[in-house]
Amino acid sequence: xxxxxxxxxxxxxxxxxxxxxxxxxxxxxxxxxxxxxxxxxxxxxxxxxxxxxxxxxxxxxxxxxxxxxxxxxxxxxxxxxxxxxxxxxxxxxxxxxxxxxxxxxxxxxxxxxxxxxxxxxxxxxxxxxxxxxxxxxxxxxxxxxxxxxxxxxxxxxxxxxxxxxxxxxxxxxxxxxxxxxxxxxxxxxxxxxxxxxxxxxxxxxxxxxxxxxxxxxxxxxxxxxxxxxxxxxxxxxxxxxxxxxxxxxxxxxxxxxxxxxxxxxxxxxxxxxxxxxxxxxxxxxxxxxxxxxxxxxxxxxxxxxxxxxxxx
Amino acid sequence: xxxxxxxxxxxxxxxxxxxxxxxxxxxxxxxxxxxxxxxxxxxxxxxxxxxxxxxxxxxxxxxxxxxxxxxxxxxxxxxxxxxxxxxxxxxxxxxxxxxxxxxxxxxxxxxxxxxxxxxxxxxxxxxxxxxxxxxxxxxxxxxxxxxxxxxxxxxxxxxxxxxxxxxxxxxxxxxxxxxxxxxxxxxxxxxxxxxxxxxxxxxxxxxxxxxxxxxxxxxxxxxxxxxxxxxxxxxxxxxxxxxxxxxxxxxxxxxxxxxxxxxxxxxxxxxxxxxxxxxxxxxxxxxxxxxxxxxxxxxxxxxxxxxxxxxx
Numbered sequence: 001x002x003x004x005x006x007x008x009x010x011x012x013x014x015x016x017x018x019x020x021x022x023x024x025x026x027x028x029x030x031x032x033x034x035x036x037x038x039x040x041x042x043x044x045x046x047x048x049x050x051x052x053x054x055x056x057x058x059x060x061x062x063x064x065x066x067x068x069x070x071x072x073x074x075x076x077x078x079x080x081x082x083x084x085x086x087x088x089x090x091x092x093x094x095x096x097x098x099x100x101x102x103x104x105x106x107x108x109x110x111x112x113x114x115x116x117x118x119x120x121x122x123x124x125x126x127x128x129x130x131x132x133x134x135x136x137x138x139x140x141x142x143x144x145x146x147x148x149x150x151x152x153x154x155x156x157x158x159x160x161x162x163x164x165x166x167x168x169x170x171x172x173x174x175x176x177x178x179x180x181x182x183x184x185x186x187x188x189x190x191x192x193x194x195x196x197x198x199x200x201x202x203x204x205x206x207x208x209x210x211x212x213x214x215x216x217x218x219x220x221x222x223x224x225x226x227x228x229x230x231x232x233x234x235x236x237x238x239x240x241x242x243x244x245x246x247x248x249x250x251x252x253x254x255x256x257x258x259x260x261x262x263x264x265x266x267x268x269x270x271x272x273x274x275x276x277x278x279x280x281x282x283x284x285x286x287x288x289x290x291x292x293x294x295x296x297x298x299x300x301x302x303x304x305x306x307x308x309x310x311x312x
Numbered sequence: 313x314x315x316x317x318x319x320x321x322x323x324x325x326x327x328x329x330x331x332x333x334x335x336x337x338x339x340x341x342x343x344x345x346x347x348x349x350x351x352x353x354x355x356x357x358x359x360x361x362x363x364x365x366x367x368x369x370x371x372x373x374x375x376x377x378x379x380x381x382x383x384x385x386x387x388x389x390x391x392x393x394x395x396x397x398x399x400x401x402x403x404x405x406x407x408x409x410x411x412x413x414x415x416x417x418x419x420x421x422x423x424x425x426x427x428x429x430x431x432x433x434x435x436x437x438x439x440x441x442x443x444x445x446x447x448x449x450x451x452x453x454x455x456x457x458x459x460x461x462x463x464x465x466x467x468x469x470x471x472x473x474x475x476x477x478x479x480x481x482x483x484x485x486x487x488x489x490x491x492x493x494x495x496x497x498x499x500x501x502x503x504x505x506x507x508x509x510x511x512x513x514x515x516x517x518x519x520x521x522x523x524x525x526x527x528x529x530x531x532x533x534x535x536x537x538x539x540x541x542x543x544x545x546x547x548x549x550x551x552x553x554x555x556x557x558x559x560x561x562x563x564x565x566x567x568x569x570x571x572x573x574x575x576x577x578x579x580x581x582x583x584x585x586x587x588x589x590x591x592x593x594x595x596x597x598x599x600x601x602x603x604x605x606x607x608x609x610x611x612x613x614x615x616x617x618x619x620x621x622x623x624x
Contacts, residue, residue, distance in 0.1 A: 025402065025442070057400040057427035060373065060407070088369040088400075090337065090593055095372070113595045114427065115369035117462055123595035130337070130594055150429055152464060153595070281402055282442055283425045283435035283465070 009141070009172065009197060010082060010106050011215045013206075013230045015039045015222035016051030018264050019059065019067070021279040027063050029070040031277065035223075035268065036076050038309055043230030044222055047076070048109050048175070050084035052150055053220045053261055058281040061092045065099050078104035082218075086111030086145060090127065094134040097142075107141035107172055109218070114151040125159050132167050140170050147177035147201065154178075157190065164194055175218045177201025181208060188212040203229045204252055207245040210236040220260050221252045224267045224306060247302075254298040262287045263295055267306075270296050274311035321453070321484065321509060322394060322418050323527045325518075325542045327356045327534035328363030330576050331371065331379070333591040339375050341382040343589065347535075347580065348388050350621055355542030356534055359388070360421050362396035364462055364489070365532045365573055370593040373404045377411050390416035394530075398423030398457060402439065406446040409454075419453035419484055421530070426463040437471050444479050452482050459489035459513065466490075469502065476506055487530045489513025493520060500524040515541045516564055519557040522548040532572050533564045536579045536618060559614075566610040574599045575607055579618075582608050586623035 017039065020031035036047055049071070050056035050064050059067075064083070072078050085096035085108040093110065100108050110131070112124045132142060144163070146155040155174070163171045173196050176184045184205055187198045189212070197215035200206055206217045206229065222229050225248065232244040255263045262280055266287045269277035278286045287295065329351065332343035348359055361383070362368035362376050371379075376395070384390050397408035397420040405422065412420050422443070424436045444454060456475070458467040467486070475483045485508050488496045496517055499510045501524075509527035512518055518529045518541065534541050537560065544556040567575045574592055578599045581589035590598045599607065 052427075058402060058425065060401045060403045063401070063403060089372045089375070090370060091372045091375060113370065115364075115462065116595055117464070119595040120597055123597045126597070127594035150427065152429070282439035283428055283431040285432055285435045285438070 008079065008106070009215075010046040010080070011197065012045030012233050013043060013216055013222050013226060014046040014048045014082060014199065014218040015044050015226060016048045016053040016218060016220060018223050018261065018268070019054045019056070020277055021281060023276065023279060025279065025281055027059065027067050028276070029067060032067060033071060033074040033076065036071055039222070039226055040076070040080060042308065043226035045216065045230070046080045046082055046106060048082045048084065048218045051109060051218070052147060052177070053223065053264065054084065055261060055281055055284065056084045058284070061087070061096055064096060068100065068103060072103050079106050081105040082107045082109050082143060084109045084111065084145070086113070088113045088115045090130060093131045097131060097135045097140065098137070101135060101137045101140050107143050109143045109145050109175055111145045111147070111151055112153045112155055114153050117152050119153060121156050121158050124153065124155065125162050128159070128163055129166065132170055138169065141172040142170055143172055143197070143199070144174045145177070146174055149177070149179060157186070160191060164191065164196060168194070171196070173197030173199060173215060175199045175201050181205055184209055184214070185212050188214050202252070203248050206232055206248070207236055207241055220264060221248070221255065223264045224255070225251050225304070250302050251299065251304055254295065254302060257298070258287055258291055258295055259284070266292045266295055267299065268309065271306040272309045272311050320391065320418070321527075322358040322392070323509065324357030324545050325355060325528055325534050325538060326358040326360045326394060326511065326530040327351045327538060328360045328365040328530060328532060330535050330573065330580070331366045331368070332589055333593060335588065335591060337591065337593055339371065339379050340588070341379060343586075344379060345383060345386040345388065348383055351534070351538055352388070352392060354620065355538035357528065357542070358392045358394055358418060360394045360396065360487070360530045363421060363530070364459060365535065365576065366396065367573060367593055367596065368396045370596070373399070373408055376408060380412065380415060384415050391418050393417040394419045394421050394455060396421045396423065396457070398425075400425045400427045402442060405443045409443060409447045409452065410449070413447060413449045413452050419455050421455045421457050421487055423457045423459070423463055424465045424467055426465050429464050431465060433468050433470050436465065436467065437474050440471070440475055441478065444482055450481065453484040454479075454482055455484055455509070455511070456486040457489070458486055461489070461491060469498070472503060476503065476508060480506070483508070485509030485511060485527060487511045487513050493517055496521055496526070497524050500526050514564070515560050518544055518560070519548055519553055532576060533560070533567065535576045536567070537563050537616070562614050563611065563616055566607065566614060569610070570599055570603055570607055571596070578604045578607055579611065580621065583618040584621045584623050
């Protein structure tokens with residue numbers, strides 16, 4: 001429960017869940033539901049479905065809404081969900097955000113519009129504000145999504161300040177995927193006391209973020225290594241916290257030698273013995289068999305496992 | 313008529329038509345139709361609706377399809393239309409492209425998926441190829457859209473070569489908005505003889521592109537200055553061609569002192585005496601009154617006019 005907010009806030013480790021596709025590149029709801037349930041059973045506090053690592057922007061708005069409904073109908077609690085809803089088009093962002101609120105999702109993770117580059121803070125502010133106004137629902141909790149290496153459009157401190165001033169009950173936090181610890185630290189210092197939950201965008205910053213008062217992390221690695229990351233979240237004040245962080249970092253480093261999304265899917269495919277999991281949508285490309293084998297070997301050398309993962 | 317191709321090809325000056333919005337930010341079909349008709353009556357050979365300058369990526373797929381249908385129903389010939397259909401999501405690109413083909417459009421202008429950065433040529437090739445395969449219609453003519461300053465994802469020569477080898481009747485040309493004349497020249501030299509029509513992405517390269525064997529230009533400036541640009545297209549071998557280019561460049565330079573889309577809309581608003589034209593969707597922002605006045609003054613100093621433009 002965050003102070004001053006009537007709704008329970010998600011804290012801890014969230015996975016931007018990878019989206020499985022059938023061989024003809026259709027979203028695969030069955031595998032998606034199964035992986036979401038495995039993640040919740042293995043340490044994830046919540047699921048940031050439709051994030052960057054979910055290939056969300058490779059899905060149409062309709063495909064996202066259908067998958068979200070499938071999840072909820074399959075028994076995944078909406079209170080554990082933080083779907084990505086920020087699109088280039090205002091009307092898409094409004095539609096997806098309103099849909100998520102109607103389903104009872106804990107929050108939404110919102111990219112700024114990312115086609116036009118070099119846009120002003122005024123323009124980014126208007127994009128978020130107009131979306132919030134149009135959804136027009138007190139249940140809406142917006143987590144801003146700052147990922148300049150991909151979006152190329154940052155969410156500046158000036159924009160956050162204006163949004164928090166205008167929509168204090170709605171603007172709930174941020175995922176900081178800048179890769180710049182100084183930025184994450186400054187977010188905690190400047191906005192943490194206002195009930196603004198700062199999630200690191202990678203597990204490599206988890207311990208530092210918790211020590212700085214942050215809320216947890218929303219991270220690619222949680223797709224395959226949720227239990228270890230969650231253990232660090234729960235025991236970050238224990239004597240072995242730094243050692244835990246190092247072990248988590250070693251797994252992340254092994255994954256990061258390859259394109260991340262393809263590497264996550266290859267890892268799930270390998271451990272679940274389910275080759276279809278390797279499928280990605282263009283413009284992404286799956287790992288080659290040689291890359292696949294090299295990744296599996298380097299994870300095995302670290303003693304990495306995914307207990308309970310299965311094809312069915 | 314381009315050699316070896318059964319369908320008439322668009323050549324000359326095309327406008328990436330700016331999309332008008334009502335005060336509540338809804339697409340304004342009435343003003344859109346009127347501006348499209350004015351452009352065709354004043355020198356545009358075709359209309360590249362739903363381009364970068366159209367704020368197309370600020371529209372949902374549905375909004376684009378409705379506007380395109382309104383245009384055709386209002387009597388704008390589909391044979392003069394080259395709508396933008398390249399989205400981040402494969403399924404959106406397929407849907408928009410198939411819709412454009414079904415309406416009889418001359419071609420489609422296709423961005424590569426632009427959310428993920430640093431993607432491979434293999435991935436970009438697959439995105440285009442999969443879209444062409446799924447549309448699966450011999451009437452489809454694809455113009456590739458190379459605009460790395462905005463999309464951040466280029467269309468490389470290697471990708472063009474592969475697409476032309478595999479889909480010679482479908483891959484019809486390119487809009488080169490790299491801003492790099494050497495790239496446009498090299499496109500003409502390498503692919504021009506294969507029935508691949510190279511359009512410059514700015515009128516500032518029109519004369520050079522025509523001298524290099526190119527097909528014309530698809531350019532922001534054609535939204536407000538189509539007659540002068542078209543005159544250069546038709547008389548590029550006349551003695552005054554360089555002087556014509558200089559006069560066109562002066563208008564472009566005046567516009568480019570401001571954010572281009574807002575500047576185009578302000579210019580239409582000014583000359584049509586129709587202030588609603590100033591409206592843009594977030595993340596864009598309209599010009600300030602001072603910017604507006606400065607732009608109008610600098611265009612007036614050049615003797616710039618938009619004959620026949622009107623509010624109704």
